[in-house]
Amino acid sequence: MVLSCTDVRKTFGSNVVLDGLSLDVGEHEVVALIGASGSGKSTLLRCVNLLAEIDDGVIRLDGEDITDPRVDPDAVRQKIGLVFQSYNLFPHMTVLDNITLAPVRVHRRAAQDARDQAREWLDRVGLADKAGSYPDKLSGGQQQRVAIVRALVNNPRLLLLDEVTSALDPELVGEVLTMIRDLKGEGMTMVLATHEMGFARQVADRVAFLDKGRVLEQGPPEQVLGDPVEARTRQFLARIIEAGRL
Amino acid sequence: MTSPFHEPSLIQQDRITFRRRKAVRSVLLAALSTAIVGTLLGVLITGAPGWDRVRQSFLDPDIAVDWLPEILQGLWLNLRMLVFCALAALALGLLIAVLRTLRGPVFFPVRALATLYTYSFRGLPLIIVIYLMAFGIPGLRLQGTPSVTVLGGAAIVITYGAYLAEVFRAGIESVHPSQIAAARSLGLSYRQSMRFVVLPQAVRRVAPPLLNDTVALQKDVGLISLAGPIDAIRAAQIGVAQTANFTPYVVAGVLFVLLALPLIGITDWVTLRAARRQAGGE
Incomplete structure (x- = not known):
C-alpha cells in the first residue's frame, strides 16, 4: 500500500469531520473521493499532507506512520504532491x-x-x-x-488533487482532466476529491463515497456510481443527477 | 473586437461634443477659482498690519544667503543620518515582525519581548527616547560609549523600528494562509515559506506605507539637534540666535521639504503602481 488510513478522526471544535475513516490506496491506483460538501474529502487530503493534524488514528505512507509526532512533516510532504x-x-x-x-x-x-x-x-x-x-x-x-x-x-510518491476543476469555467475543465488522465497512464498514484462524476467514472480505479466522515461505500466506479448498495449513496447521486452533473 | 475605423453614430457624436464642452468648461472654472483664491490669500497676507515686520524677520534674503552654507553643512549630517536610520529601522522592523509570527512554546519569550517592544515604543514620544538615550547612556560612564549623534540615531531607529514592525506584520498577515499551505505542501520549511513566499508578497503590499513612514522619519531626524549635534536645525538655531532673525529656520524648512520631495515622489509612484496592479492592469 502506498497510502493507508486507519480509523482517522479529525474534529474542529465540536464538529467531527472525519469519524474513524479508513482508506487504502495501492501502487498506481487512482481513487476518487466523492460525497457532499462537508463530508470530509478536503480535510482527509489535508490530513494526509500533514497540513492538518489528526485527532486519532494512523496514516501510513509506504508503511511508515507519518502521523507520529516524531516524524519530520517537511520530509513527508516532499514525497506527497497536493494540488488545490x-x-x-x-x-x-x-x-x-x-x-x-x-x-x-x-x-x-x-x-x-x-x-x-x-x-x-x-x-x-x-x-x-x-x-x-x-x-x-x-x-x-x-x-x-x-x-x-x-x-x-x-x-511525489502520491498525488493528492483537491477538487482541482471546481473553480474552473466549464470550457476549461477538459484541459485539466486530460492532463490527469495522462498521469494515470504513466502510473501515478492519485487520490482525487471531485464533483465530476463523469470524470471519476473514466479515470478512477475505485470510487469511495464519503458520508459523515467515513467511507460509506467503495468499489469500482461502475458499481458505486451505477448500482450503489447504500441508500445514502443513491440519494447523493440522485441529487447530482438532478443538478445535471452526471 | 470592432474595427478601429468606426464612424460614431449621431447619438455618440452628440455625446462626444457634450463631453468636450464640459471638459473645457471645467478647466476654465478651475483656472478662475485658483486665481481668485490666490489673489485673496496674497491680499490677506501682504495686507496684514504686521506683514512688513514678518517679512523682515522671517524672509530676509541677505540672512538667508549668509546662513545657507552652514545650514547645508548641517543638512549633510541629516542626510547621512537619514540613510543609516531608515535602513536600520527597516531591518529592525522586519526582524521584529518576523519574530512576532514565530510559533511554538520555545519562542514565547522572544514573541513576548517583541510584542512588548512594539507596544512601548509606539507609545513613547521620540523626544523622550532621544533624551534618555543621548543623556542617560553616557551617564553610565561605561567604556566606549558612542557619541551622542550615534545614540540619537539609535533612538530614532528604535522608535521607528516599532512602527515599521507593525507595518510589516500587517503585510505578513495579509498574505492568505493558502499561500503558506501551498509552500508547505511542496516540502518547504516554515522558514523557507516565509522567506520565499510570504515576505516577498508582504513587503510588496506594504511598500507604500513603509515609504510613507520613511518620509516621516526623514524629518524627525532633525530632532537629534536636541541632543547637541549640529545638524541643519541646530545650525539654523545658531543663526537665529546670532542674527535675532528667524530667516535661518525658514531656510532649513525649505531644505527639508526639498530633501523629502524625491522620497515623496517615489512613494506616490509606488502607491500608484500598486493600485494599478490591484486593479488588474499592467
Whole structure:
C-alpha cells in the first residue's frame, strides 16, 4: 500500500469531520473521493499532507506512520504532491519560478537542471510559451496545469488533487482532466476529491463515497456510481443527477 | 473586437461634443477659482498690519544667503543620518515582525519581548527616547560609549523600528494562509515559506506605507539637534540666535521639504503602481 488510513478522526471544535475513516490506496491506483460538501474529502487530503493534524488514528505512507509526532512533516510532504482547488500559485513569481522553487530550495537541485526539467514539463502540457508569465496573466485552466506541474517536478510518491476543476469555467475543465488522465497512464498514484462524476467514472480505479466522515461505500466506479448498495449513496447521486452533473 | 475605423453614430457624436464642452468648461472654472483664491490669500497676507515686520524677520534674503552654507553643512549630517536610520529601522522592523509570527512554546519569550517592544515604543514620544538615550547612556560612564549623534540615531531607529514592525506584520498577515499551505505542501520549511513566499508578497503590499513612514522619519531626524549635534536645525538655531532673525529656520524648512520631495515622489509612484496592479492592469 502506498497510502493507508486507519480509523482517522479529525474534529474542529465540536464538529467531527472525519469519524474513524479508513482508506487504502495501492501502487498506481487512482481513487476518487466523492460525497457532499462537508463530508470530509478536503480535510482527509489535508490530513494526509500533514497540513492538518489528526485527532486519532494512523496514516501510513509506504508503511511508515507519518502521523507520529516524531516524524519530520517537511520530509513527508516532499514525497506527497497536493494540488488545490484555487491553484494557490505564488503570484509574485513567474510560472517557471513557481515550478522550480521546491526542486531548487528543498531538493537542492541545480538551478539550470531544475529549469530544464520545468520547461520540458511545460512543453508537454502545452504551456511552453508561458514560462516567463506571471500567474495572473494565465487562465484558470492554465494556472491549474502549472500547479499540477509544480507538484509533479518533485517526483511525489502520491498525488493528492483537491477538487482541482471546481473553480474552473466549464470550457476549461477538459484541459485539466486530460492532463490527469495522462498521469494515470504513466502510473501515478492519485487520490482525487471531485464533483465530476463523469470524470471519476473514466479515470478512477475505485470510487469511495464519503458520508459523515467515513467511507460509506467503495468499489469500482461502475458499481458505486451505477448500482450503489447504500441508500445514502443513491440519494447523493440522485441529487447530482438532478443538478445535471452526471 | 470592432474595427478601429468606426464612424460614431449621431447619438455618440452628440455625446462626444457634450463631453468636450464640459471638459473645457471645467478647466476654465478651475483656472478662475485658483486665481481668485490666490489673489485673496496674497491680499490677506501682504495686507496684514504686521506683514512688513514678518517679512523682515522671517524672509530676509541677505540672512538667508549668509546662513545657507552652514545650514547645508548641517543638512549633510541629516542626510547621512537619514540613510543609516531608515535602513536600520527597516531591518529592525522586519526582524521584529518576523519574530512576532514565530510559533511554538520555545519562542514565547522572544514573541513576548517583541510584542512588548512594539507596544512601548509606539507609545513613547521620540523626544523622550532621544533624551534618555543621548543623556542617560553616557551617564553610565561605561567604556566606549558612542557619541551622542550615534545614540540619537539609535533612538530614532528604535522608535521607528516599532512602527515599521507593525507595518510589516500587517503585510505578513495579509498574505492568505493558502499561500503558506501551498509552500508547505511542496516540502518547504516554515522558514523557507516565509522567506520565499510570504515576505516577498508582504513587503510588496506594504511598500507604500513603509515609504510613507520613511518620509516621516526623514524629518524627525532633525530632532537629534536636541541632543547637541549640529545638524541643519541646530545650525539654523545658531543663526537665529546670532542674527535675532528667524530667516535661518525658514531656510532649513525649505531644505527639508526639498530633501523629502524625491522620497515623496517615489512613494506616490509606488502607491500608484500598486493600485494599478490591484486593479488588474499592467
